Amino acid sequence: MELQRLDVFQVIADPSRRHMLQLLSKDSLTINSLAENFDMSRPAVSKHIKVLYNAGFISIQDIGRERHCILKQDGFKQLQEWLAYYDNFWGSKLQKLEALLNERSNKQ
Amino acid sequence: MELQRLDVFQVIADPSRRHMLQLLSKDSLTINSLAENFDMSRPAVSKHIKVLYNAGFISIQDIGRERHCILKQDGFKQLQEWLAYYDNFWGSKLQKLEALLNERSNKQ
DNA sequence: TGTATATGTAACCTGTGAGTTACGCAAATT
DNA sequence: AATTTGCGTAACTCACAGGTTACATATACA
Numbered sequence: 001m002e003l004q005r006l007d008v009f010q011v012i013a014d015p016s017r018r019h020m021l022q023l024l025s026k027d028s029l030t031i032n033s034l035a036e037n038f039d040m041s042r043p044a045v046s047k048h049i050k051v052l053y054n055a056g057f058i059s060i061q062d063i064g065r066e067r068h069c070i071l072k073q074d075g076f077k078q079l080q081e082w083l084a085y086y087d088n089f090w091g092s093k094l095q096k097l098e099a100l101l102n103e104r105s106n107k108q
Numbered sequence: 109m110e111l112q113r114l115d116v117f118q119v120i121a122d123p124s125r126r127h128m129l130q131l132l133s134k135d136s137l138t139i140n141s142l143a144e145n146f147d148m149s150r151p152a153v154s155k156h157i158k159v160l161y162n163a164g165f166i167s168i169q170d171i172g173r174e175r176h177c178i179l180k181q182d183g184f185k186q187l188q189e190w191l192a193y194y195d196n197f198w199g200s201k202l203q204k205l206e207a208l209l210n211e212r213s214n215k216q
Numbered sequence: 217t218g219t220a221t222a223t224g225t226a227a228c229c230t231g232t233g234a235g236t237t238a239c240g241c242a243a244a245t246t
Numbered sequence: 247a248a249t250t251t252g253c254g255t256a257a258c259t260c261a262c263a264g265g266t267t268a269c270a271t272a273t274a275c276a
Contacts, residue, residue, distance in 0.1 A: 006263085013121035014264080018190075025197045032222065044265055046224065065222045065273040076194050082126075083191065086184050089133050114233085122234080140252060152235055154254065173243045173252045 004051050008078045011055040016040070017048050021057060021071065028061075028070040112159050116186045119163040124148070125156050129165060129179065136169075136178040 012018055016038060023029060023037055035045040049069060052058045056074030060067050120126055124146060131137060131145055143153040157177060160166045164182030168175050 009121045009126070013117045018117070021194075025194065041266065067223070071197065073198055076191065076198075079187075080191060083184065083188060086129075086133065086179075089179065090181055090184075149236065175253070
């Protein structure tokens, strides 16, 4: 795995990574303490962490030989911005319907 | 491609599918009119549409031999629910910080 | 100083998502 | 009735994400 520069959409597409984010929302954890929760090798977890870090979902604080992973908002923000566009779509669709209904009732 | 039952996270991980959603947010389109916007074969587009449909991102209205694709809210809702959990996380984190700051200023 | 611990990286294997072409079928058109 | 159009599906190829094991490195501890 050379590049590991997946975008935010690809990052959350993996169930293991979503599970990691969920665990980190409860408490910040080291790579090993994270790995205890998964049925995969520690290097595999390490790679996922790298992916999450590169996409801005976590920050990492090195304390001695330990790496503490902390949830970070940046990655989530990109997703929210994407969704906000469609929120607006549903909103305006509803508004058009309301406008149509108002127009109808005015004509009566 | 046998199963094509990807979850909402996998569905939006593909750039082409996100582009399709964007196009459909402007206007509902048939498979062919959609395909004109992409540098891929029509069967490829047809498969993406099936994936989007199965995940609840679009509904389809058959008119004669044409299939009209219309944006649908269901898929987006699942993503919003997922994000809402973390919204709450950031919210509560901010509240804790505020509480801490208030406590400090009261002590002075 | 030697050993145990926490982690990263390289090399490799494998499953599968995403593309292709070829074909089939029903609806529209002539 | 014959042809064209719009679309779905089957069979195949290929790239690559996600897993593995083996090894390297730096910190903590005895």
